[in-house]
Amino acid sequence: MSSSHRTSHSGLAKRRLGVVHLVFFTVAASAPLTVLGGGITTAFLVTGNIGTPISFIVLAAVLAIFAVGYAAMSRYVSNAGAFYSYLANGMGRAAGVSGSFVALTAYNAINFGLYGLFGAIFGNFMADRFGIAVTWWVWSFAAMALIGLLGVLRVDLNAKVLAVLLILECVVVAVFDIVAVANPAGGSVSFAGLNPANLFVPGFGAVLALGIACFAGFESAAIYSEEVIDPRRTVARASYIAVAFTGAFYALSAWALSVVHGPDNVGGVIAEQGAGAAFGPLGQYAGALVADLANVLFITSVFAALLSFHNGVARYLFALGRERVLPDFLGRTGTRSAAPVAGSVTQSLLAFAVVLLFAATDRDPVVDLFTWFSGLAAVGIVLLMTGTSIAVVGYFRNRQTEETVWQRLVAPALSSILLATVLFFLVYNFDALLAPTNPGYLTWLLPGLVGVAAVAGLIWGVMLRRIRPDVYAGIGRSAVHPVTEDEAGYVPVAG
Template identity: 70%
Template sequence: MSSDTSPRGAGLRRGRLGTAHLVFFTVAASAPLTVLGGGVTTMYAVSGNTGAALSYLLLAVVLGVFAVGYAAMSRHVSNAGAFYSYIANGLGRAGGVSASFVALSAYNAIQIGLYGLFGAIFGDFMATKFNVELAWWGWALLAWVVVGLLGLLQVDLNATVLAVLLVLECAAVVIFDAVAIGNPAGGQISFAGLAPENLFTAGFGAVLALGIASFTGFESGAIYSEEVRDPRRTVARATYIAVAFTGLFYALSAWALTVLTGPENAPAAAAEAGPGVVFGAIAEYAGVLIADLANVLFITSVLAALLSFHNGVARYAFALGRERVLPEFLSRTGARTGAPVAGSLTQSALAIVVVLAFVATGGDPVLDLFTWLSGVSAVGVVLLMTLTSGAVIGFFGHHRGTGESAWQRRYAPALATALLLAVLGVLVGNFDALLAPDSPSYLSWLLPGITGIAAAAGLAWGAVLRSIRPADYERIGRGATEPVGDRVDPELALTR
């Protein structure tokens, strides 16, 4: 590694990414075709709620309010640690370390869980179309190799790969939307799937729990803030675009499914056929060839999400290694590519260990590996967004005269904090909606409890750092370039 890595402080390769690149990263992490084929169908099947499509618009509004303060702070804090650095600068360094542990657990969880989904759907496709039989974990290992190699390359190449995959999968979703709306059940288009009275009824909690998981990844633009051409504008633009696009796209597609099946039949159809509702409709109305291509794009959609989350975790590890919150070797970057090589390799190593552990215990790749870890990730990310909204208020409370309005500095973050706390409560309270019916009951509190354990461990480690390595503690959340004197100590400021 030494021949291809730079020492601590060389940093990520700057100026490689623009707004379009960040949009591709963030939307690819949300994986539109994966959400339609897996998330939307599961939402209808599990909740029985016929107005679930409207939830995507409501959640997009909540996330849009969150993005106001998040985007404003991105103009002043440029750090690959994203949430970690925001919280450290707004709520104190110990809180930042706690948030970093939550972030690593949340993003590693969703990334590793996706290997289970990939192995299952790719294995099924290969067996059905080519009569090639291989255990799910064999296909997962193949994806692991591809993602690991791409993670070592320069970030703009990664963005190009994600752009191609994202455009193609969005085209597949558009095809489904067109055939669904063009062939309504009963010959008449119904808007009952968007009616509020059909959403705010039985199953609403399960809908929110599953819906917020579909947006995981939209907030990842700030992770690349050190590599963009214009940090003060690019992250904000990309975040707003990602929220608006995914919210509208998911709502349209979820509604289109109710048009195809009839609103009252959507839950039963989704429970019976799962993703087959989507790909069966494409095969029937657009042709088998198009359906097969859509299935391939479903597979590449999961692969794109794997790559996007892998890149995000690697950059978190880089930031934490640079500031010596975690071992310093994690800050090593590729001399030629500027990629966070050590973080990338570490994430790959952790992923293979967890996947093989599930294989050894006979766990199901979708019901266990994917579902459990997706739920863990959703709880962690919502908690991080809640804390970040609070951090925005703390940061601008002690950095006046920066040009942001009161709406950006105070009111939008306060509203976002309240809304996200409500979503978090619903998510944790309805966590069993994300589990298979025969899953052990203790998982409904043990799995979301992982986030609490990570937060407590990070808080304790922050206290240890403050005691034994005060110089390193002072560096927390500062990033690569911010001078010491330019920042108000959030812990001192909050006590004034």
């Protein structure tokens, strides 16, 4: 390891990120072009629900309600472990450890799956454009090496890389939206996709299950909360901006896709063309150059999501290592970069092992690796958000602060109910997230892994209380408190 990346326990970089940086990290994790070419097309194909576009508005509204309590608590708890620290401070230390195990399972899972998707689409691109035909995992490992390098560099450098990639892909998606609406199927623009009556029909739960996966990465703002310029405001503002932007952008793009192909025909076109249903109109109406650029940016979109989730996992591992919930070497950061070097390297090694396993067993990188782990991640993330909403209520219960009843009680209680409902539909319709060729037992095995992680974390948290009480006492407590307890009118809680 170079001298510039020597490790220490000096902590993460302070005051390097602003609202715009956090928005880039959060939206990049959701990957707009990947959502258009993958998430939206899959939702239309699997469910046949022509109200799919409006589902993104519904889900964004749920997340906006969640963000009220989440943002309020972010003023008092700022930790690279994000949901882990929220749960520990609002529901108890053992619950925090349980949540951290779920988070590590979910965010590692989406990272593993994205490596499969990246290897497949980049491999196809290289074969089609340059005649270089090698197996998918070669490209996955190449991306892994680059991600690993970026993961140990300064966080603001990562933000700049994501910013460039994100702006370019958003421009392409916007061009698609324009040309799609300007060239409607049958010569007239249909607003059927924006009619709520077309969403709330039998099977709409599957639409929610697929749609929520498109918002993965929503926690990113809080994960970087120790590195922001103004902890009191930055996380809250970035969260609101990100959910508003992604909700509106995805709804518009899904509606545009239904317009250009026709609401009744869009599922059939996607079944025949796959991601080409989104990129085809670009070539037809905007020119081959734009279509080629879209394909390139589809690749960089996946890469940007990989980088964002890699950074998120590295910071979770850092937070848990710093508090000795996991081995303390994970709490080491680079002397000059202040990046969570040990966490970054650990995440890369885990990804290497999983991709190697799928390559050795000749599994399909998209049908198996990507779909399996994407579904698993979606369950874990919604479970985490549900628990966090409950934790917000618990945190403010015996504290006298300036937050309103809406912020400290009503909104988080409402969001916990709404998110629990989404979680129910997600698990109940989990088969909608899997390819028809996948084994049937995966419909309970993959969500079950999230439950196993939650229980394992809870058991470990309880064990720490008995065998390492000093560690247990510090769980979630290394958080920075942007607003001091005196300023907030803090009232101590017994125990």
